[in-house]
Amino acid sequence: MPGLWQPLIKISSPGGVAFYQEGMLVEKDQFETQAQSAMERGEAVPIGSPANPVYLPAPHEVATALYTSFTTPPARRSEMWFHQSIWHSITIIFWGFLYSCLLGVPLGILCGAYKPVSQLAEPFIEFARYFPAPAFGALAVAILGIHDAPKVAIIFIGTFFQMVLVIANTTRRLDTRYVEAALTLGANRLRLLWQVVVPGILPDLYKDLRILLGWAWTYLIVAELIGTSSGITWFITQQARYKNFDMVFAALIILGLIGLLSDLLLERMGRRFFPWQRERLGNS
Amino acid sequence: MVTVETQVQSNLSVKLAFRNLGKTFFVQGEPKLALQNISAEIRTGEFVSIVGASGCGKSTLIRIAAGLEQASEGGVYVENKLVTLPGQDRGMVFQQFSLFPWLTVKENVMFGLQDQYPDKVRREEKALVWVERVGLGEFVDYYPNQLSGGMQQRVAIARALAPGPKVLLMDEPFAALDAQTRSRMQRHLLEIWRELNITVVFITHDLEEAVLLADKIFVLAPKPGRLVATLPIDIPRTKDDLERDKYGPKFERVFKDLSALLADSVPLDQ
Incomplete structure (x- = not known):
């Protein structure tokens, strides 16, 4: 769109300026200085037209980038291919969320099922859940090193406390009629927990975990910036630095797709x- | 096996008794009397209905009998033993469909058999017998939400009876069913009752249902819940000696008596 803002110059011919390339976007002031000095050196003057910076690449460019992001080899040997970055992110999520579930699900169920447990644990958890997970970044690095461990820890901290409270609440919402029916059928405490409470809340628990897994993904971006930056976050920041915004959008779309598909x-x-949740067979 | 003689003898004995039973709830710290000084006896093999206006505490009464709530005074005695906790000597069928939705019909019935039959195969056999007894043999592997309300309550009855309780407690079990299903279920229940010679305590707010089924009706009045009348039903049972003819003149008379009793029991400002 001509005439609007246009703080940059798009190079159509580099002329005598060594580091200019065709299609490159440079700032107006810098272009003028370089053109001036080229003229003074007696070399060809670079030619270009006013242009706007590209933050929002066209859809077809993003579509191309969706493909090229996978085919572009890493710039340096130590760096990862795009698919390796994605896989790395997935493993961080997996471990963080797994540890969170291993502790959070049983504790949540116990809090929901037994009042003393909830009275003991929940005040601490209510308090701790207001700690912003990213605030633990530096601490996690100091304790766990700079590689994957602190990242897993951030995912854990980000999901664990919420998980306990959400699952405790889900457990409390279990219809008392199932517990009462089990009691009249001679169930003791242990059987009540294992054969009534756990299977009774399982479908809702599963839904809770699906929602919490989404939260784990939001903490991923913070987690991956801690210590050595890694995974899909590293890819995004790196591409943004190179101003490859088409690649950035491609990565965002990939993130969205992974979330949606999973x-x-x-x-x-x-x-x-949970086959018992299938629709009833239309008889009355 | 119970011999004929002992059956006759035990028929005269008291199976379940309410003795000076009182229950006080605390609503926001204020004591509220729900049941007051209830004393009544139910004999072995008897079918007793408890009727009363809503809020008269009939559900609370049966829940205390089941051990799901505690009496504040007195208590419920089963074979002269005070009830404190739920137990397998009392089976319970709830108004709300309360089958475990995550278990199949068969597994639901197996739930109460775990102590008696630790072996799973034996337990399955026992459960199958009960499922077939309530006429749902072809639905053993169905989940409750695949069944109609009437079928679910049949399974609930089978589940309650499987552990071999001495008393079957039923809290408005057919209230949520349509009229046709309800009358089928009533007949079905009477067949089972006659077959097992089990003691039944049946709560209902439907007077016709009470007169159709019961040997004896306890009438509760509200505010506070108290026993105002015990009405033996002397109408002979017809149809294979089970259900009563609800179009006969005797039925109408008893029904009118009962309605009058119930109407008197409710204060006018209600």
Whole structure:
């Protein structure tokens, strides 16, 4: 769009300026200085036209980048391919969320099922859940080193406290009629927990975990900036630095797709896990 | 096996008794009397209905009998033993469908058999017998939400009876069913009752249902919940000696008596 703002010059011919390339965007002041000095040196003057910076690449450019992001080899040997970055991010999420579930699910169920446990644990958890997970970054690096461990820890901190409270609440919402029916059928405390409470809340628990997994992804970006930057966050920041905004958007779309597809998959699996939730067979 | 003689003898004995039973709830710190000084006896093999206006505490009464709530005074005695906790000597069928939705019909019935039959195969056999007894043999592997309300309550009855309780407690079990299903279920229940010679305590707010089914009706009045009348039903049972003819003149008379009793029990400002 001509005439609007246009703080940059798009080079159409580099002329005598060594580091100019065709299609490059440079700032107006710098272009003028370089043109001046080229003229003074007696070399060809660079030619260009006013242009706007590109933050929002065209859809077809992003579509191309979706492909080229995977085919572009890493700039340096120590760096990762795009698919390796994605995989790395997924493993961080996996471990962080797994540890969170291993501790959070049992504790949440116990808090929901037994009042003394909840009275003991929940005040601390209510307090701790207001700690912003990213605030633990420096501490996590100091204790756990600069590689993956502190990242997993951030995912854990970001999801664990919420998980306990959400699952405790889900457990409390279990209809008392199931517990009462089990009691009249001679169930003791242990059987009540294992054969009534746990299976009774399982479908809702599964839904809770699906939502919490989404939160884990939001903490991923912070987690991956801690210590040595890694994974898909590293890819995004790196590409943004090079001003490859098409690649940035491609990475964002990939993130969205991973989230969407994994949730769809989990939802499908849920239907398998909980066959009793299928629709009733239309008889009255 | 119970011999004929002992059956006759035990028929005269008291199976379940309410003795000076009182219950006080605390609503926002204020004591509220829900049940006051209830004393009544139910004999072995008897079918007793408890009727009363809503809020008269009939559900609370049966929940105390089940051990799900504690009496504030007195208590419920089953075979002269004070009830303190839920136990397998009392089976309970709730108004709300309370089958475990994550278990199949068969597994639901197996739930209460775990102590008696630790072996899973034996437990399954036992459960199957009960599922077939309530006429749902072809639905053993269905989940509750695949069944109609009437079928679910049949399974609930099978589940409650499987552990072999001495008393079957039923808290408005057919209230959520449509009229046709309800009358089928009533007949079905009577068949089971006659077959097992089990003691039944049946709560209902439907007077016709009470007169159709019960040997004896306890009438509760509200505010506070108290026993105002015990009405033996002397109408002979017809149809294979089970249900009563609800179009006969005797039925109408008893029904009117009962309605009058119930109407008197409710204060006018209600």
